[in-house]
Amino acid sequence: MKKIALEEHYISPDFMKYTQADFNAMNKQASDGFIAKLLDFDEQRIQEMDKAGIGTSVLSLTDPGVQKEPDTNVAIQLAQKANDFLAEKISKNSKRYKGFAHLPLQDPKAAAKELERCVRQHHFVGALINGQTNGKYLDENEYLLLWEKVQELDVTIYLHPGSPYETPYNLDGYPELEGPLWGWTSETATHALRLIFSGLFDRFPNIKLILGHMGESLPYLAWRLDSRWGIIKHSKNLKKLPSQYLKQNIFVTTSGMCSNGPLLCALSELGEDNVMFSVDYPYESSEVAAQFIQKAPITEKVREKICYQNAKRILKL
Ligand code: MN
DSSP: OOEEEEEEEEOOGGGHHHHHHHHHTSOHHHHHHHHHHHHOOSHHHHHHHHHHTEEEEEEEEOSSGGGGOSOHHHHHHHHHHHHHHHHHHHHTSTTTEEEOBOOOTTSHHHHHHHHHHHHHHHOOOEEEEESOBTTBOTTSGGGHHHHHHHHHHTOEEEEEOOOOSSOOGGGTTOGGGTSTTTHHHHHHHHHHHHHHHTTHHHHSTTOOEEESHHHHTHHHHHHHHHHHHTTOTTOOOOSSOHHHHHHHHEEEEOTTOOOHHHHHHHHHHHOTTSEEOOOOTTTSOHHHHHHHHHHSSSOHHHHHIIIIIHHHHHTTO
């Protein structure tokens, strides 16, 4: 079955310095392999897409990009450079590639402007954001103008994992828990919950937020969010139950989560229109991801929605 994949990463030489720490944490064979695949837009990437039946990949700069840059002006310039670089690569193969913008979130106004430029000039489908930026989360007031722009342009934001600003005390002594195994899940789920509980989706009811990794554990927690929210003394006012924002504003992908239990949970809690196929290339195997969704115990109608129909509708491809 043909597929659209939307958590698929690249890098350009300018950004190696920001990702170096992540590569250093891997063995050399793994990091060399990832770097070669991240830099490639031609043979290997297309070959792997073909083998997995992926017709279109929505590409994004790998974590963290300029979101770790301390100098705001450098971040603004380099984000533009990344987006122009990606647009040029897409233009050479626009049938197979689409793009998510990379934003200089150190300056919310510049980020909104860059998003608009990328959508209008480069026809990108939204932006992929790698978690917090120098300690700032997207629910903070200064980002309201970015969300206004997101709603006006009617594009999606993919909230991708990134590291927390500081290593949490409770992970001390367990480096294996800091990254993709657990730390990023907890950090990204918390970021999404901050957006829900800040009332962002009451203000901007049409915003579509995408989470990878089958929703970073949130579909599993939907009932409990409602039940415990009701008893907290200082809860902020919300127009709906927390789980209703999960169902209406949040969409999830299967990136890096090739397991039937979480898939069935996401379908049951969020609905069959809210789940989309993705790989997390090159960090996960396109072949494993494709086989997983092809064999998953769901109807062919639901499989089609997950593989491409939902992404086509949500990203307006
Ligand atoms: Mn990823």
